[in-house]
Amino acid sequence: MMNRFRARAYQLLEFPSRVDRPSWLIELLLILLIIISVIAVCLETVPDVLKVHGPFLMRVDLWITVIFTIEYATRLWAAAEAYPELPAWKARLKWAISPMALIDLVAILPFWLAFVVPIDFRLLRLLRLLRIYKLARYSPALTALFAVIREEAGTLFAALIILAILLVFAASGAWLVEREVQPEAFGSIPSAMWWALVTLTTVGYGDVVPHTVIGRLFGGLITLLGVGMAALPAGIIATGLAQHLHERRNRLCDEFREVLQDGRLDLADGRRVEALRRELGISRTAVRSIYEEVQREQPPRQCRCPKCDHVFSPPR
Numbered sequence: 001m002m003n004r005f006r007a008r009a010y011q012l013l014e015f016p017s018r019v020d021r022p023s024w025l026i027e028l029l030l031i032l033l034i035i036i037s038v039i040a041v042c043l044e045t046v047p048d049v050l051k052v053h054g055p056f057l058m059r060v061d062l063w064i065t066v067i068f069t070i071e072y073a074t075r076l077w078a079a080a081e082a083y084p085e086l087p088a089w090k091a092r093l094k095w096a097i098s099p100m101a102l103i104d105l106v107a108i109l110p111f112w113l114a115f116v117v118p119i120d121f122r123l124l125r126l127l128r129l130l131r132i133y134k135l136a137r138y139s140p141a142l143t144a145l146f147a148v149i150r151e152e153a154g155t156l157f158a159a160l161i162i163l164a165i166l167l168v169f170a171a172s173g174a175w176l177v178e179r180e181v182q183p184e185a186f187g188s189i190p191s192a193m194w195w196a197l198v199t200l201t202t203v204g205y206g207d208v209v210p211h212t213v214i215g216r217l218f219g220g221l222i223t224l225l226g227v228g229m230a231a232l233p234a235g236i237i238a239t240g241l242a243q244h245l246h247e248r249r250n251r252l253c254d255e256f257r258e259v260l261q262d263g264r265l266d267l268a269d270g271r272r273v274e275a276l277r278r279e280l281g282i283s284r285t286a287v288r289s290i291y292e293e294v295q296r297e298q299p300p301r302q303c304r305c306p307k308c309d310h311v312f313s314p315p316r
Contacts, residue, residue, distance in 0.1 A: 010078035013071070016138075030071065031138055037064045038132050061128070065111045068131070072104045099146075100137055107131040144248075148240040155240075159232050163200065166229060170196035170222045177215045182208075200226040249290065252282060256294040 011020075016027035040057050043049045050057070079095035080088040095101055107130050136142040149156070171192040178186035185208045186192045195208040199222050210219045255276050277287050 006078050007081050009074055010081035013075055027138055033064050034131050034134050041128050065108055068108050103130050103133050144244055148244050152236050152240040155236050156233055163229055166200055167196050173218050177212055177218055178210050181211045199223055200229055202226045202230050252290050253294055256291055
């Protein structure tokens with residue numbers, strides 16, 4: 001009985017579906033509470049609003065935190081269903097150290113610590129803004145983006161190393177040619193790094209600019225290099241995202257090929273495909289297109305008439 005309740009709780013929280021009305025309502029409720037919570041935290045920083053509506057915002061925060069605490073505890077309890085091959089405590093520990101679980105914990109922990117430890121937790125309470133990252137759980141697009149960032153972490157780190165090298169080079173060159181003219185802005189390499197950073201990132205606030213001819217020529221060169229450097233991480237992420245989405249589509253195609261080996265799609269096969277669709281975050285329209293594409297790849301079935309022994313291919 002308990003295992004059945006745990007499996008149902010895991011399904012409701014981890015695999016919400018529009019077909020399953022309770023899970024869909026729970027998902028909508030949690031998304032709404034996340035949005036309300038972030039808006040409330042932002043409003044608390046407005047002195048006039050806090051002065052008039054402070055007690056109301058505190059009550060809203062209390063009830064939302066209680067609900068998120070129940071959600072966290074339920075997810076922790078039901079995490080044993082995610083890793084059935086592990087003991088329950090190991091499965092829960094593995095879930096608890098996952099990135100989304102840590103975000104869930106950090107989002108509620110400062111509120112409860114304020115009741116235990118007698119220090120000012122106003123700054124820590126701003127960590128409640130991390131609740132907005134909980135929306136990633138309900139957005140397949142954000143989930144795919146985070147997965148791409150994890151997969152391309154090494155390449156992105158290499159791009160940051162190149163940016164750091166260019167930053168030191170730009171600051172050193174600006175200090176070399178501008179230190180005599182503008183000692184307040186380019187008097188040292190650390191001081192010149194502000195100009196180098198805003199130039200390499202193509203922001204260009206204009207508060208610090210070279211005055212000498214050589215300095216302007218050097219600044220133009222750094223600006224051109226900065227255009228390429230700004231596009232490099234975006235190109236890495238865009239390429240990785242396209243490849244990731246292509247891999248998801250291929251995975252669903254392989255699933256369709258497997259279930260269509262017998263030439264038909266029964267209820268159990270449909271449930272398998274639907275579970276994979278939700279896991280991959282692919283729309284039903286795209287799934288229908290993939291299904292039709294895979295179906296066209298299937299060789300026509302041959303049927304034999306029992307009366308005349310004629311072989312024919314039935315319509316699909």
